[in-house]
Amino acid sequence: MTENQGRHKPVTLEDIAKLAGVHSRTVADAIKGTGRVAAATREKVLQIAKELNYVPNAAARALATGRTNTVAVLSGPLNEYYFANTINLLETHLTAHSYDMMLLHTRREARDLLSATKVSMADGVIIIGINLLTEAFLQAKSPSQPCVLIDTTDDFKVDHIVLDFGPAIEEALDLMLHAGKKRLAYVANNVNDSARDEVR
DNA sequence: GATTGTCACTATACTAAGTG
DNA sequence: CACTTAGTATAGTGACAATC
16 A cells, blocks of 8 residues: 555655655656757666656646647537537547547636636647626736637737638528528627628 | 756745845 | 734746756
8 A cells, every 4th residue: 555645745756856866957857858868867767767757847847848738729609519629629629639528518617718818728728709707808808818719700900710600500591491491590609790790 | 978066947836035 | 912924835837047
C-alpha cells in the first residue's frame, strides 16, 4: 500500500537531480527529451523518475513558459445538438494537437476565466455562439487575450468564424415547398437580423 | 561540438519586519 | 493591533556560459 500514507511533498526535478548526480536543468531536458542530454544520462534520469513516480508540475511549467496547453471553451447549452456537436469536434481537434479543453458554461466560470487568463491559466478562448454568458465575456474581455468567436455575427472585435446558415435554411425551405407546405414557422433562439433576413 | 551548469524569471502565497 | 512593505519559496524553463 503506497497510497494514503499521508500528504507527501511531490517529487520534483531537484529530487531526481540529486539521485542522478546531475543538475535539475539537465533532468528537465532529459525528461522533456530536448536532445541536448547524453543518452546514458537521459536513460538514468528516466529510470529514477519512473521509480519515484515523478509527475511534471503543470502549474510550475505554465508559470515558467506562460503556456498551459489548455484552451477554454464557452458555449451555449450542451443539451442543444449544435453546441454539443461543435464541442465534440473541438475536443477531437484540440486533443490531436496536444491541447486540453476547459469547458465553461456558467457565468461564474466565465468570470473566473477573465481573471484566470490574466495569469495564463488558459492559452486562449473559443466562444461558440452569442448568448448572455458569452456576450458578457466578450464585452469584459481584455484585448490581450487570444479569442476566437464562432457565430453568425462578427459584431464583436475579436477573431471570428462567421457561420452562414443561409444555404441550409434555403434548402430546408425548398424541401418544405416541394412537399406542398404553404405555412412555415421558424423556431430559433436569439434570431439576429441577418438570419431573419434569410427566411423569406 | 556535445554536454552540463548557472542565472534570471514567472505569479502567487506566506512570513517577518516595520510603521502608525 | 492593524496594516503595509519587503523578502523568500515554489517548480520549471529560456538564454547563455563553462567544461571536456
